[in-house]
Amino acid sequence: MNENLVVPAQGPSPPPKIVAAIPCYNEERCIGSVVIKTKKYVNSVVVIDDGSSDSTVEVASGAGALVRGHIQNRGYGVAIRSALAAGRELDADILVILDGDGQHDPAQIPGLLKPILDGEADMVVGSRFLDGRTKSPLYRRFGQRVLNTATAVGSGQSLSDSQSGFRAYSAKALEALSLSESGMAVSSELQFAAGRSGLRVTEVPISVSYEGELKRSPIAHGVSVLTRVTVLFSLRQPLVLFGLPGFAMVIAGLIFGARVLTIYSNTRELALGNALGTILLTLAGLLAIFAALMLQAMKELMRGGAAEMVKEVKEAIARKSPGKRKQ
């Protein structure tokens, strides 16, 4: 423990255990200094090695980090899931996740911990856009805004930085969050999952450095995250995403059908265009309504099944270790 560690006012309870997890894929260049700087603010640092082919693991453990990870590269989303699992494994009261490429400043960790230590939040998102301090390139800001809007509409929760990788999680959040995305869309998925679990989410301003070279095409990245956000939205609100447009298409099909009948009764001619429109719109609409109902049924089944599973696991854990702490 060191003097920079944030601890709440003296009280009867022991100081919280704070763990930092750093997902890394080939970050040998920066990970050593990131670990050393991060150690000043937390009790332990764990590096999640995502199948790096360079010396990330050696550098990280040499700098004093625990290393967990994957034999093969599995993607950022899986690395985040492993980071949350490491937080649970190490019995963290608060888990901070930050990138291993040096873009996040570990000195800002105390700011992320504060809302959780004050009992005001379960998930704290470090936002690059909360105050005007981050000078990211214009195209990045535009892309981020599109992703923020899509994620807010899809998840029903609004954040100024839906794609931030610098976040803190309370023990309650570590237990509640269940994720499935394997790629970069996991940041958006966290917003969906936090809303679903009723977690209190807040943002604090952070700065990010953009000195290194670009790792991926911003367009491909944006499109892939948007696609996944749409899928997440369709699972969360299938009746809105498919049901409503389907219903509108069926109504439009019926209007076209009425026109076909009117034209036929007046002229005894079949209005081919209108007839085709009737068939296409009605069929597409019925298909969308069918998809909405199927997805809604799946969602309810999954929710029931997941709740049942969580209950069973909790009961099994309670039976095995009746005295173990964790709210």
Ligand SMILES: Nc1nc2c(ncn2[C@@H]2O[C@H](COP(=O)(O)OP(=O)(O)OP(=O)(O)O)[C@@H](O)[C@H]2O)c(=O)[nH]1
């Ligand atoms: N790209 C990538 N990063 C991963 C992966 N697994 C873990 N990471 C780590 O996740 C963190 C964030 O990834 P970055 O590629 O830097 O994502 P980003 O910060 O949004 O993108 P840049 O601004 O281009 O750096 C880094 O510490 C990576 O090393 C993976 O499969 N791919």
Ligand SMILES: [Mg+2]
């Ligand atoms: Mg980065």
